[in-house]
Amino acid sequence: MNTIASTPRIAIVGGGLGGLTLARTLQVHGIAPALYEADAARDARPGQGGTLDLDLESGQRALREAGLTQEFLAAARPEGQAFKLVDKHGTPLREMTGQDHGMERPEIDRGALRDILLDSLDPRTIRWGKKLTKTVPLTGGRHELHFTDGTSETCDLLVGADGAWSRVRPLLTDATPQYNGVSFLELGITDADRTQPALAELVGHGSFYALGDDKGIMPQRNGDGRIRTYVALRVPENWLTTSGIPYDRPAEARAAILAHFEDWAPEVTDLIRYSDDTILPRPIMRLPVGLTWPTTPGVTLLGDAAHLMSPFAGAGANLAMLDGAELALAITGSPEDPAAAVEAYEKVMHDRVLPLAEMASHHLDLMIAPDGAHQMAAMIDGFAAMAAENRDTGQPAS
Ligand SMILES: Cc1cc2nc3c(=O)[nH]c(=O)nc-3n(C[C@H](O)[C@H](O)[C@H](O)COP(=O)(O)OP(=O)(O)OC[C@H]3O[C@@H](n4cnc5c(N)ncnc54)[C@H](O)[C@@H]3O)c2cc1C
Numbered sequence: 001m002n003t004i005a006s007t008p009r010i011a012i013v014g015g016g017l018g019g020l021t022l023a024r025t026l027q028v029h030g031i032a033p034a035l036y037e038a039d040a041a042r043d044a045r046p047g048q049g050g051t052l053d054l055d056l057e058s059g060q061r062a063l064r065e066a067g068l069t070q071e072f073l074a075a076a077r078p079e080g081q082a083f084k085l086v087d088k089h090g091t092p093l094r095e096m097t098g099q100d101h102g103m104e105r106p107e108i109d110r111g112a113l114r115d116i117l118l119d120s121l122d123p124r125t126i127r128w129g130k131k132l133t134k135t136v137p138l139t140g141g142r143h144e145l146h147f148t149d150g151t152s153e154t155c156d157l158l159v160g161a162d163g164a165w166s167r168v169r170p171l172l173t174d175a176t177p178q179y180n181g182v183s184f185l186e187l188g189i190t191d192a193d194r195t196q197p198a199l200a201e202l203v204g205h206g207s208f209y210a211l212g213d214d215k216g217i218m219p220q221r222n223g224d225g226r227i228r229t230y231v232a233l234r235v236p237e238n239w240l241t242t243s244g245i246p247y248d249r250p251a252e253a254r255a256a257i258l259a260h261f262e263d264w265a266p267e268v269t270d271l272i273r274y275s276d277d278t279i280l281p282r283p284i285m286r287l288p289v290g291l292t293w294p295t296t297p298g299v300t301l302l303g304d305a306a307h308l309m310s311p312f313a314g315a316g317a318n319l320a321m322l323d324g325a326e327l328a329l330a331i332t333g334s335p336e337d338p339a340a341a342v343e344a345y346e347k348v349m350h351d352r353v354l355p356l357a358e359m360a361s362h363h364l365d366l367m368i369a370p371d372g373a374h375q376m377a378a379m380i381d382g383f384a385a386m387a388a389e390n391r392d393t394g395q396p397a398s
Contacts, residue, residue, distance in 0.1 A: 019035055157298055192226065250277035287309070330345040
C-alpha cells in the first residue's frame with residue numbers, strides 16, 4: 001500500500017463509521033493517520049447494530065470519496081427501503097416497497113459497512129485496545145494522548161471520532177449528552193423467516209412502525225434475516241434502570257414490557273412476545289441542537305462526538321461518514337495550513353448538521369406521541385407532496 005507517514009501526525013480517536021471513513025479517505029490521498037480504538041480487537045464486540053439507510057448525498061457520497069462505491073453496491077439491500085406504518089390496532093396507514101426509492105437510500109447492515117471500511121485500511125492504521133483516558137494540550141496545537149494501557153502518544157492534529165461520550169469533546173466545549181425523553185428497549189428474532197414466518201411477513205424486507213399512546217414498536221429486517229425491534233417508550237430519564245425490568249431474566253422482562261402494550265393488536269405485540277433472550281436498554285440522548293465551538297488549533301470532532309442526535313432522522317451514521325470524508329478532503333486540500341482546513345470543515349459541518357438535528361428532535365416528538373401513527377402518516381404525505389413539487393419544478397429532492 002503506497003501511503004506515506006502522515007505529516008502532520010494525525011490521531012483519530014474512535015474507529016466507528018466516522019473515524020474509519022476519515023482514515024480511509026486520508027489513505028486514498030496518501031496520508032497515513034493513526035487510529036486509536038478502545039475495543040480490544042476487530043471482533044471484540046459481536047453484533048455491530050442494525051441496518052442503516054445510506055443517503056445518496058451523505059453516506060453514499062462519503063463512500064465515493066473513500067473509493068468504496070463498488071464494495072457498497074455489492075453489499076447494499078435496496079429492498080430494505082420497504083416501509084410499513086400501522087396504528088396500535090395494526091390498521092395499515094402507509095406502505096412503500098423498496099422499489100419506490102430506487103437507490104436513494106439503500107440499506108446496509110452496520111457490520112457489513114464496517115467490514116468494507118476495515119478491509120480497505122492499511123492494517124497498521126488501527127491500534128486496537130487503545131482507550132483514551134486523558135488529553136494534555138501541548139504548545140503549537142499539539143496534544144499528548146494517554147490510554148488505559150498506560151501508553152501515551154503525541155500528535156499534531158487530534159480528531160475526536162469517539163462517539164456520544166467523547167473524551168476529546170471537553171477540549172472544545174462543556175456540552176454533554178442530554179436525555180431526549182424517550183428510551184428504547186432493543187429486542188430481536190433470529191432467522192425470522194424460519195422461526196417466526198408470520199412476523200417475518202408482517203415486517204417485510206424493510207422497516208415497520210407501529211405507533212401510538214406515546215409509544216412505538218419499530219422492527220426492521222437485517223441482512224442476516226434477523227428482525228431487530230426497537231420498543232420506544234416516553235419515560236423519565238433513568239427509567240430503564242429504575243423500572244425493575246429484569247433484563248437478565250428474559251421471560252419476565254418480556255412480560256414486563258408487554259404490560260405497556262396491553263390494548264395493542266396482538267399481531268404487533270407478538271414482536272415482543274416471541275423475541276429472543278437478548279434485551280438491550282438504550283436511552284436516547286442528544287447533544288444540544290445547534291452546538292458549535294470556537295475553532296481551536298490542533299483538535300476537532302466528527303460524528304456523534306460533534307452532533308449526537310436521536311435516530312429519528314436516520315442521519316447520524318450518514319453524517320459521521322460525510323464528516324470523515326470532508327475533513328480528509330479539507331486536510332489534503334490545504335496541507336500547508338491544517339488550522340484553516342479544520343476551520344473550513346467545522347463551518348460546513350455545523351451548517352449541515354443544524355437542520356438535521358432539529359429534524360431528529362422534531363420527528364421523535366411527532367412519532368412517539370399520543371397519535372404518533374397519524375402524525376407520521378401526515379409527515380410522509382408532506383414529504384411525498386414536496387418530492388412531487390420538486391420533480392415538477394426540476395429541483396433536487398430534499
Ligand atoms: C438505535 C439506533 C439506531 C440508529 N439508526 C440509524 C440509522 O438508521 N441511520 C443513521 O444514519 N444513523 C443511525 N443511528 C445513529 C448512528 O448509529 C450514529 O450516529 C453513528 O454510529 C455515529 O458514528 P461515529 O463514528 O460518530 O460514532 P460511533 O459509532 O459511536 O463510534 C465511536 C467509536 O469510538 C470508540 N471509542 C469510544 N470512546 C473511546 C475512547 N475513549 N478511546 C478510544 N476509542 C473510543 C468506540 O469504541 C467506537 O468504536 C442510530 C443510532 C441508534 C442508537
